[in-house]
Amino acid sequence: xxxxxQTEGLVTVTEGLPVKLNCTYQTTYLTIAFFWYVQYLNExxxxxxxxxxxxxxxxxxxxxxxxxxxxxxxxxxxxxxQLSDSALYYCALSQGGSAKLIFxxxxxxxxxx
Amino acid sequence: xxxxxxxxxxxxxxxxxxxxxxxxxxxxxxxxxWYRQTIVQGLEFLTYFRNQAPIDDSGMPKERxxxxxxxxxxxxxxxxxxxxxxxxxxxxxSSLVGGExxxxxxxxxxxxxx
Numbered sequence: 001x002x003x004x005x006q007t008e009g010l011v012t013v014t015e016g017l018p019v020k021l022n023c024t025y026q027t028t029y030l031t032i033a034f035f036w037y038v039q040y041l042n043e044x045x046x047x048x049x050x051x052x053x054x055x056x057x058x059x060x061x062x063x064x065x066x067x068x069x070x071x072x073x074x075x076x077x078x079x080x081x082q083l084s085d086s087a088l089y090y091c092a093l094s095q096g097g098s099a100k101l102i103f104x105x106x107x108x109x110x111x112x113x
Numbered sequence: 114x115x116x117x118x119x120x121x122x123x124x125x126x127x128x129x130x131x132x133x134x135x136x137x138x139x140x141x142x143x144x145x146x147w148y149r150q151t152i153v154q155g156l157e158f159l160t161y162f163r164n165q166a167p168i169d170d171s172g173m174p175k176e177r178x179x180x181x182x183x184x185x186x187x188x189x190x191x192x193x194x195x196x197x198x199x200x201x202x203x204x205x206x207s208s209l210v211g212g213e214x215x216x217x218x219x220x221x222x223x224x225x226x227x
Contacts, residue, residue, distance in 0.1 A: 033214065044117070044204070044218040045156070090156060099144045099214040100169060103156035 002027045004093050006104035013081045013111055021076040021107045023091030033094040034067050034074040035101065040087045048089075049076070081111045115139075117219035119205050125225045126195045134190045134222045138207030145188045146216060147180055150202040159203075162188060163210060195226045 004025045013019045025034075033052035039045040051058040051067045051074065058065055065076045074091060088108050092101040118137040126132050138145045147159040149172075158172040162182040173180065177195075182188040192199055202223050206216040 035215070037218075042220075044220045046218070047215050050213060050215060092156075094214050097214070099163070099208050099210060099216070100146070100158060100161050101214075101216055102158065103148075105155040 002029075002093070002095060002102060004091055004102050004104040006089075006091055006107050008107050009105065010108045010110070013109070015083055015111050015113050016080050019078050019081045019085070019109065019111075021089050021091075021109065023074045023076065023104055025072050025074070025091075025093050027072075027093060027095055029095040031096050032069075034065075035092040035094070036063070036065060036074075036076050037090040037092060037103075038087050039090070045088075045090060081109075083111050083113060085109060086111045117205055117207050117217055119203075119219035119222050121222060122220065123223045123225070125227065127227055128196060129194050132192045132195050132199075132224055132226075134192075134203050134205075134224070136188045136190070136205030136219060137186055138188070138205070139217055140186075141209070142207035142217070143185070143210045144208045145182060146206040146208075147188070147190050148204045148206065148218075150204055150221065156204070159190070192224075195224070197226050200224055200226045 036049040037045040038048045054069045063078045067074050090106045091104040120135045143164050145162045149157045160170040160180045161168045165182045177193045180190045202221040204221045206218040208216050
């Protein structure tokens with residue numbers, strides 16, 4: 001069935017180093033949109049990035065992601081992690097223009113000094 | 114804009130009791146969603162309303178769980194005969210219909226079933 005997979009449950013990186021959070025998907029729909037949500041401790045999830053265009057890089061707050069339909073991926077990357085980036089990150093899929101989002105399992109990012 | 118408001122923030126119930134969770138969506142948003150968040154499962158979709166009508170309840174456990182949206186300013190999620198496995202954070206989200214379909218989440222209600 002349609003699904004979103006985040007392979008790493010926990011990622012730890014040293015401040016200043018690059019970070020990459022993986023997200024892949026399975027869908028039968030041609031029209032899709034992808035989101036990255038970030039959830040800081042004791043807060044609501046909030047949207048970080050959104051993309052619906054194949055092979056177009058999307059950037060926000062130092063993070064970037066590119067939707068690659070050829071590899072069914074929408075990985076999140078940052079060139080230099082900051083302590084304040086420590087949070088829970090979710091990848092999410094919208095299919096066929098639906099407002100309903102299918103979320104991945106989430107990746108907890110810990111940035112250490 | 115106050116964002117999505119969920120009450121209560123924390124609720125503790127005994128096994129077998131009923132729990133009702135409340136959500137006030139962002140004014141002007143016509144789509145309302147309920148998700149359940151656990152460490153093991155992440156964010157699980159429960160149900161979705163558009164213009165107060167139920168659209169998709171495919172994620173709702175068929176027994177004990179029900180959701181309503183009696184007016185455009187609030188939705189409720191009711192869990193009857195709560196069980197320990199119902200313990201989770203229940204998140205409500207709202208969005209505009211059409212456009213980018215970005216969901217805006219509330220802070221959630223943490224339900225603890227003892």
